[in-house]
Amino acid sequence: MKITKDLYQGSLALLTDFYQLTMAYAYWKSGKAEQEAVFNLFFRKHPFQGGFTIAAGLDYVVDYCKNFKFSQEDLSYLATMKGKDGKVLFETGFLEYLKNMKFSCDIDAVEEGTVVFPNTPLVRVKGPLIQCQLLETPLLNIINFQSLIATKAARINLAAQGEPVLEFGLRRAQGIDGGLAASRAAYIGGCTSTSNVMAGKLFGIPVSGTHAHSWIMSFETEMEAFEAYADAFPDQSIFLVDTYDTVNGIKNAIKVGNALRSNGKEMVGIRIDSGDLAYFSNVAREMLDEAGFPDAKIVASNDLDENIITSLKGQEASINVWGVGTKLVTAFDQPALGGVYKLSAIRDEEGRWIPKIKLSQQSLKINIPGVHTVKRFFSKGKAVADMIYLESQELNPQAALIIDPNDPTRRKRMMPAFYQEEILLKPIFAKGKLIYTLPTIAQIRDRVQDQLGSIDKTHKRLVNPHLYPIGLEENLHQLRMELVLKAKQVDNGNDAEQ
Numbered sequence: 001m002k003i004t005k006d007l008y009q010g011s012l013a014l015l016t017d018f019y020q021l022t023m024a025y026a027y028w029k030s031g032k033a034e035q036e037a038v039f040n041l042f043f044r045k046h047p048f049q050g051g052f053t054i055a056a057g058l059d060y061v062v063d064y065c066k067n068f069k070f071s072q073e074d075l076s077y078l079a080t081m082k083g084k085d086g087k088v089l090f091e092t093g094f095l096e097y098l099k100n101m102k103f104s105c106d107i108d109a110v111e112e113g114t115v116v117f118p119n120t121p122l123v124r125v126k127g128p129l130i131q132c133q134l135l136e137t138p139l140l141n142i143i144n145f146q147s148l149i150a151t152k153a154a155r156i157n158l159a160a161q162g163e164p165v166l167e168f169g170l171r172r173a174q175g176i177d178g179g180l181a182a183s184r185a186a187y188i189g190g191c192t193s194t195s196n197v198m199a200g201k202l203f204g205i206p207v208s209g210t211h212a213h214s215w216i217m218s219f220e221t222e223m224e225a226f227e228a229y230a231d232a233f234p235d236q237s238i239f240l241v242d243t244y245d246t247v248n249g250i251k252n253a254i255k256v257g258n259a260l261r262s263n264g265k266e267m268v269g270i271r272i273d274s275g276d277l278a279y280f281s282n283v284a285r286e287m288l289d290e291a292g293f294p295d296a297k298i299v300a301s302n303d304l305d306e307n308i309i310t311s312l313k314g315q316e317a318s319i320n321v322w323g324v325g326t327k328l329v330t331a332f333d334q335p336a337l338g339g340v341y342k343l344s345a346i347r348d349e350e351g352r353w354i355p356k357i358k359l360s361q362q363s364l365k366i367n368i369p370g371v372h373t374v375k376r377f378f379s380k381g382k383a384v385a386d387m388i389y390l391e392s393q394e395l396n397p398q399a400a401l402i403i404d405p406n407d408p409t410r411r412k413r414m415m416p417a418f419y420q421e422e423i424l425l426k427p428i429f430a431k432g433k434l435i436y437t438l439p440t441i442a443q444i445r446d447r448v449q450d451q452l453g454s455i456d457k458t459h460k461r462l463v464n465p466h467l468y469p470i471g472l473e474e475n476l477h478q479l480r481m482e483l484v485l486k487a488k489q490v491d492n493g494n495d496a497e498q
């Protein structure tokens, strides 16, 4: 395998779970392939025990769907697959069907960078059952990871209180694509730049960095190393001061800073990567100020995350720039967002939508049926609640009642006279045609900041946040309850109609 050349071979159609293909075959075989269905992608719980999630990855989803096609190589590989009986698994007629399959779904999705809450749809796919099914794994793969990292980045940036956060994660990221997608999502979530040069090239993200301990160690003395670096980059020197002795390193940085200044140049700052970051940053600030470098930046790194940054802020550390790698790009304390993709309705032969439900012992896991969408209510520019409702439902113009899907005793009446509203699912594809103008990555990043500004600070608290209200419109709640009771009867062998 030559990863530089052979990794994707121009097609991602097989980047899926095997069972999607066996189901696709069986749908085809039983004549159900083109029956229309609706699936929703949503998650049940915020990551990091937080109070908000940032939706990310739609740009990748759009590209995936636009290029949703099985290549000749993909089909040749599928043709070699054998069943337990030694016979080919997929008939040639099916492979022919896949070859001619054209993406034709409607996709509605929340825009990238939107603040989202549990149980509300992030992506809704409506179209031929076989296509909806084949999209499950790639859509989850893309949205789960990028939303997770964008959320982690947003938390880290909230902790940094507006100071720059430089993303340094590539060396510890989850492989090649994980590293690229993480840099993209980290930037969307609020980071200032990435150290990942390929992400810079591919996504147009600002690239920045300092230098490593190896640079210092390659010289006889730290002074020589600083001088040589200042010589190479007189306008952008940040000196790593902790290779041997941090206080001495700061003294050396000041000496080289003075030398630069005598040539009309200014050092940018120093970086501290070990030890007590509060103590050493305060020592450094005092020394730099005293030496006439009050504007020199103090960059800190070393296994930082939102909790350590919050703690360092609490200790009044003199850090101005935060370098964050491992714990950001690996989402260290929660390695996956538990997004799921569930069938919620299917069209019968008469063209009627039949809402579908999946039972679970945990009521938290019972899905939301029907062709539904989500609306956000705002009061004075602040988001106050999200309502999931059936698209075909006429809403009470006076007041909509929303009911918590996990606790029907929690209810909230929304009086439209006091609220502005926005439907969060936007049309992206109509019958396979892209009808959405993709924003730039900078616009998505700005959107995250606007969105965070639109929710109350109690939901942004990093520890024990206040729960944002989301609910089912009462008719949808009623439908869900009826379907649950009916399904339970069927499950028990009773006649559902009695």
Ligand SMILES: Nc1ncnc2c1ncn2[C@@H]1O[C@H](COP(=O)(O)OP(=O)(O)OP(=O)(O)O)[C@@H](O)[C@H]1O
Pocket (backbone or CB within 6 Å): 273, 274, 275, 276, 277, 278, 279, 301, 302, 303, 304, 308, 311, 312, 315
């Ligand atoms: N003042 C502080 N308050 C809270 N956490 C801190 C403080 N200073 C440093 N830390 C964190 O404590 C941890 C120290 O880790 P560790 O002991 O591995 O580093 P170190 O020994 O200082 O550095 P290295 O091993 O790289 O030489 C890091 O996660 C760092 O971010």
Ligand SMILES: O=P(O)(O)OC[C@H]1O[C@H](OP(=O)(O)OP(=O)(O)O)[C@H](O)[C@@H]1O
Pocket (backbone or CB within 6 Å): 168, 169, 171, 172, 273, 301, 302, 303, 304, 323, 324, 325, 326, 327
């Ligand atoms: O700590 P992170 O958040 O991942 O940030 C990136 C780290 O990568 C670099 O060193 P590396 O960890 O490779 O070596 P070191 O621990 O010996 O400094 C850098 O000096 C940071 O410590």
Ligand SMILES: O=C(O)c1cccnc1
Pocket (backbone or CB within 6 Å): 168, 169, 195, 208, 209, 210, 211, 212, 301, 323, 325
């Ligand atoms: O530029 C840096 O300082 C950097 C880059 C990657 C990892 N750690 C630090």
Ligand SMILES: [Mg+2]
Pocket (backbone or CB within 6 Å): 302, 303
């Ligand atoms: Mg380290």
